[in-house]
């Protein structure tokens with residue numbers, strides 16, 4: 316999924332450092348998991364991972380990629396009789412094929428496409444009208460199955476994650492939901508299609524991995540003593556709930572229609588706003604997370620344009636761990652750009668340095 320700070324392209328760099336610093340996999344915590352790219356990669360290489368994030372959209376992706384060890388099958392009664400052709404259960408793939416064809420305009424169509432009066436009033440062209448109807452029908456079915464107990468919680472999260480990724484592929488945005496494009500782009504004109512997400516198999520001999528939703532420091536406290544703490548917090552002032560409010564809405568669901576506001580239809584997000592995105596609070600947030608963590612090794616991903624200064628990071632890490640084990644490794648990285656060149660751009664370079672900071676604590 317298109318996501319600010321997504322580390323998919325940096326996995327070889329990050330795993331390479333983990334392998335260089337730590338002789339064998341054990342237990343790890345990735346409390347800023349986002350798309351779960353790093354947590355899934357750690358799991359694949361034998362780590363038992365506790366992943367977490369403030370956002371429910373991330374939680375769905377974590378359950379799909381990190382918590383589940385294999386693809387579940389589903390109750391055949393979910394499909395209308397005649398479609399399930401006598402089998403006792405239905406595969407994820409077949410369920411997705413049927414779900415992809417459903418349509419029933421509802422809240423998303425009304426508020427985030429030009430098919431609805433509310434969407435038109437604000438010009439919100441986040442999706443084509445037909446894709447809006449598909450998103451509504453699929454979300455509604457998943458939520459109904461969950462509330463009737465016809466699918467398990469993890470099956471529900473897997474289906475939500477699948478919908479979030481499918482919707483993102485046809486979203487009429489430049490990659491984040493803080494704005495929409497005013498003409499329908501080629502990706503948004505395509506028909507929404509649910510594509511399977513492959514859960515990460517658990518390598519033989521490694522412990523179970525789990526997904527959480529909530530604050531990083533709280534998760535680290537809960538997890539207790541572990542081998543590796545991998546930290547990938549936000550590094551600039553962009554608050555994730557405002558940049559991903561539509562995935563979040565699809566993840567949280569609703570029984571009463573949610574109250575949304577502003578030109579882009581934001582959801583209430585005060586509780587999801589992060590101190591890491593506030594210059595005056597970021598250092599305190601970093602120290603709080605270090606205080607809460609009891610990892611033998613701590614690795615921090617951060618880039619050289621972040622709100623925290625390198626000296627602040629170094630001082631906090633040296634104080635928390637064995638001072639002379641402190642290391643920094645740099646890797647040049649092409650910036651993820653959701654916006655175009657122009658006067659509104661707030662940064663000057665496209666090449667940033669992605670850094671890994673390391674300290675051993677025990």
Ligand SMILES: C[S@@+](CC[C@H](N)C(=O)[O-])C[C@H]1O[C@@H](n2cnc3c(N)ncnc32)[C@H](O)[C@@H]1O
Pocket residue numbers: 318319320321322323346347348349350351352353367368369370373529530531532547548549550555588589590591
């Ligand atoms: C740089 S992104 C992580 C990207 C992730 N490693 C990936 O590859 O997709 C930072 C994440 O931290 C989350 N976040 C921000 N503040 C948080 C907090 N206090 N506790 C937990 N998660 C937080 C955001 O929601 C966002 O998903």
